[in-house]
Amino acid sequence: MTDLAISSDVSIPTRVFGGVVIVIGALSNSSAAYFDNEEETSRYSAVPSKFQEVFIPASDHLEGFSSVQSSPFPETSKSSALIATDDEGTSVNLTPASLHTLESQRPIDPVLLEIRGFGDLVDGWDGEGSLSPDRDAVKDALSVASMWPGTLPLPIADVDVSGSVVLDVIDKNGFSIGGFEFSGTDHSAVISVVSGSKVLVSSELNASNPSEIRKFFNSFYEVLA
Amino acid sequence: MSDSVEKREFLNRWELNPCVYELSEAYPDCGCESASQVDGGFGPVLGHEVLRYFVTSRSDHDLKKPKKKFSPAIFKRAFQKGMSTYRLEHCTKNEIQAAAKIVFDNQVRNWGEFGGIYGVVEFSAEAVRINEESGARIACVLDTPITPDRMSHADVVYSSSKLDPKDENSLKHILFNQIGGMSSLKEVKNMTEGDLAEFLPAVLKNPVE
Structure with missing residues (x-):
C-alpha cells in the first residue's frame, strides 16, 4: 500500500x-x-x-x-x-x-456531488428556454452546502430554468421553510425563510462570506423551533 | 372590439414570445384572465379547477438512477415565460397523453434512459392565485390553448410587472406550500388513472440493481 x-x-x-x-x-x-x-x-x-x-x-x-x-x-x-x-x-x-461508488463519509456529500453535477447541464436541459447553470452559481452553492449544519434538514439541491442553483429546506411535514438561490453574479445570492404563506426573511447575501451564511442558517432554526 | 376579445388577441401574440412581465404591464391585475374564449376552448379558468403539471426526471451525471426532483424551483417558469399546466376538468385522456409525450420526448432527447416523467403535481387555480396569509395576488392562471388537440392548456404566470429577486424567491416557496408541499406530488408509478406509465424514465420501467 x-x-x-x-x-x-x-x-x-x-x-x-x-x-x-x-x-x-x-x-x-x-x-x-x-x-x-x-x-x-x-x-x-x-x-x-x-x-x-x-x-x-x-x-x-x-x-x-x-x-x-x-x-x-x-x-x-x-x-x-x-x-x-x-x-x-x-x-x-x-x-x-x-x-459515487465510494462510501460517503458525511450526509451532505451526496448533495455536494449533485451540485457539482449541475455543471454538466447545457442550455435546453429542461426544454425550450432553460439555461445551463452559471459556473459561479455552482461554486457558491458548493461553498454554502459545504457549511451546512448537520442539525438542519439536508437541503434539496436543484437548478431552475434560469440557470440559478438553489438549496431548499423542506421540513418534516413536507413544506418549504425557505432556501438559497445562487445566480452566480458577484457571489450574490438571495435567501428566503418562510412559514406557510408568510415571509419571515427575504434578503440578499454574499455567498462567499461565511458569517453571513451562518446568520441565515440560524433563521431556519427559528422556524423549525 | 370588446375588451375580452382584445385581451385574447394580445394573448395570442404574447404566446409567440412569452414574457410574464410584458403581460402584466399591458394588463395589470391579471386582466388577461378574462380574455374571450377561443373557438372550441373552455374559457377563463375558474378558481376550483384543478391544474396538472408534469414533473420530469434527469440524471446530471452517471449515477445509474434518474433524478427524482421536486422542489419550489418548479415555479420558476411562472416568473419567466409561464408555467405550463393542463386543466383536468376539460382534458381528455388523449390530450393528457399528447401533452405528456411532448414533455417525455424532450426529456429523453436530453437525458436518454434517465429522462421522462416521474410524477405530476395537481393543484387548484385558487391555490396559486392568492396568498392565503395576506390576500394579495401572486399569480394569474390564463386560458392559453395551444393547438386544437391541446385546448385545455393553461399558464400560471406571475401577476405583477416588476419583481425583486428576493421576493421572487420567497413567492416560489409560498406557492410550493400553498399547493400542499411535497404531498402534492403524485408519482406516476403509483397512479392508476391516466395511463402515464409509458412516460416513466426507461430505467424506472426496467430497474437494474
Missing part, C-alpha cells in the same frame, strides 16, 4: 474556484484505478482502501497543499476532475462519476 500524493495532471486543465476537493486515503492497487467505463469503475470499487472526499471552502484555504488541484469545471473534461498520483507516478482520475 502506498500513500497518495495528489497533484494536478497537465493533460486535463484544472482551475481552483472557491474551494478544493481533496481525497484522503491510500491506494492499494493504483493500476486498477481508471474509470473510463463501467467495467473500470467496478474494478475501482474492488480497491479496498477508503477515500474521504472533503470540500474546503475558499475561506479555509489549504496552506501547504499547493499540489492539490481540482475543479468542478475542467475545461476539457465533461465532469469534475480530480487527479491523484501515487508515489510510483501513476495518475488516478477521480471524477464525480467515479466517486
